[in-house]
Amino acid sequence: MMQRELFASRMGFILISAGCAIGLGNVWRFPYITGLYGGGLFVLIYILFLLILGLPVMAMEFSVGRASQKSVAASFDVLEPKGSKWHIFKWFGMAGNYLLMMFYTTIAGWMIAYLFLMIRGDFVGRTPVEIEAVFGGLTASAGTSILFMVIVCILGFGVCSLGLRNGVEKITKAMMSSLFVIMIALVIRAVTLPNAMEGLSFYLLPNFDSIAEHGLWTIIYAAMGQAFFTLSIGMGSMAIFGSYVSKNRTLLGEGINITILDTFVAITAGLIIFPACFAFGVNPGSGPGLVFITLPNIFNAMPAGQLWGIAFYIFMVFAALSTVIAVFENIISFGIDLFGWSRRKAVLINFFAIVILAIPCALGFNVWSGFAPLGEGSAILDLEDFIVSNNILPLGSLVYVLFCVSRYGWGWEKFIKEANTGVGIKVPVKARFYFTYILPIIILMVFVFGYIDKFGLL
Structure with a gap:
């Protein structure tokens, strides 16, 4: 055996596990x-749920990976009792990773496009209406x-092909270190803007x-959902890194470090965005609009705004690519674990597979914009995100817990x-009741209320 x-x-x-968890959801x-x-009230509830919900599942996923020395494609086959059917889950876990990359690569592509436009100076001197038209033009162009x-x-699989x-x-490691440095510089700039204190007190x-x-x-559910989804748990994207780590450290202790880094980035993103929005009287709206429409306006109004804009979009590209590289590494390991492929073969086959699978999402805002799978105003991206976030992540986490x-x-x-092998913080043996009976109920609540929230069932 190799x-x-x-x-x-x-x-x-x-840093790599944190990079997988740290993504665009943290920032926008x-x-x-x-x-x-x-x-601040929401932040406190969010941190509570990270500790009682996110961390235990992460420790379980890491444990399954480290004990089996495999990705989700084979870890259950290695560890399950003879004759049981836990291994069936691998197809859902693998599907989750592919589905995530079917839409995440398009959003990451927009980030790179915006960095390119910011470097070229395309936003300088533009009105808010013109800036909004830039984003509309980007998404409306299938080719772009x-x-x-x-x-x-190419970037993600290129990195993975090196081993x-x-x-x-x-x-x-280089990207994440740069990301932290850029973030701190942006925070210092944001909190020294006029009226920044109003933004900080609001936040x-x-x-x-x-x-x-x-x-x-509603606030508790929103915090529970954000804590759950931010760590990318439930589809084996963390198990793969467990399979690459030595037995020197306990897995709960490492999970705490990763959770702290993930939370640091999420909270720091707010320290950049809220002071800047309040300084220029802009509503810190939701989703893509914040990053692609609101913030370019702010950089325009800021002294040396183009430079700060370039720094911000480098940060965004690194946040997106850290997740892409981590999930690509998982996807490559499927071929290696299941079919015994070489890394090079797994990279080549999956490169073409992901490019083809990601095309519908890229076309969902232009050629196929008439297709609204989840009702008016929705796109293919929303359907793919719904399958991953509202189904595979919570149900997959439930599988890991029950397993x-x-x-x-x-x-x-x-x-x-x-x-608990290794040095560091250990899972308390007394936590068995909580892990066995309470944790699955909390995860089921996330799943059920996700549907209620999505389809307005109450």
């Missing part, structure tokens, strides 16, 4: 829903969307009026032994 390549350093494992979704649901999506695939240590680990001080406006349960606690699966004793 020896599995391991990370060269513990820092590599932490977290600040927006924090502002919507009462600022596909071109930048292909560039993302785990020389490619994925080395380049992700960080608990606003109890929002409880009256939205209801405490680790059930005697019909891998079982609590084997999970605890693997998770």
Whole structure:
């Protein structure tokens, strides 16, 4: 049996796992829903759910990966009791990774396009209406969307083709380190803008009026959902990095480090966006509009705005590419684990597969914009995101939890032994009741309320 390549350093494992978790959701979704649901109050509830929901599932996923030394494509086959059917889940886990890249590569492509436009000076002196038209023009052009999506695939698979240590680990470490430096520079710039303090107080001080406006349960559900989705748990995207890590450290301790980094980026993104929005009297709206329409206007109004804009979009490109590279590494490992392919063969086959699979999302805003799978105003991207975020992630997390606690699966004793091997913070043995009975109920609530929220069933 071929020896599995391991990370060269513990820092590599932490930064790459954090890179997988740190994505565009941290930057454009977290600040927006924090502002919507009462600022600091939402942040506190969010951190609570990271600890009681995200961390346990992450520790389980890492444990399954490290114990099996395989990706989700083969980990259940290795660990499950003879005659059981846990391995069927691998097809859903693998599908989740492919589906995520079917739309994420298009959004990452937009980020690279915007960095290119910012460097070229296309936003300088433009009116807000003209800036909005730039984004409309980008998404309306099938050729441009596909071109930048292909560039993302070339970059991502190019890094993965160099191997785990020389490619994925080395380049992700450099990207993540740069990302933190750029973020801190942007925060310093944002908080020294005029009226920045108003933005900070809106963002960080608990606003109890929002409880009256939205209801405490809505805020709790929003925090629970964000905590759950931010860590990319439930489809084996973390298990793969567990399979590459040594047994020197406990897995809960490493999960805490990754969660801290992920939360740091999410909260810091808000420290950049809210002061800037308040300084220039702009509504920090949701989703793509924030990054592609609101922020270019702000950079235009800022001294040396083009330079700050370039820095911001480099940060966005690194946040997007860190996730792309991490998930591509997982996808490549499927071919290696299932069919015994060489890394080079797995890279080549998957490069063409992802490019072809991602084309519908790129066309969903232009040629196929008439197709609204989830009702008026929705696009192919929304359908793909719904399948991953509202179905595969919560149900996959439930599978990992049940597999680790059930005697019909891998079982609590084997999970605890693997998770607690090494030095560091250990999973308390007394947590068995919580992991077995309460955690699955919380995950089911995320799943059910996700549907209620999506389709307005209440």
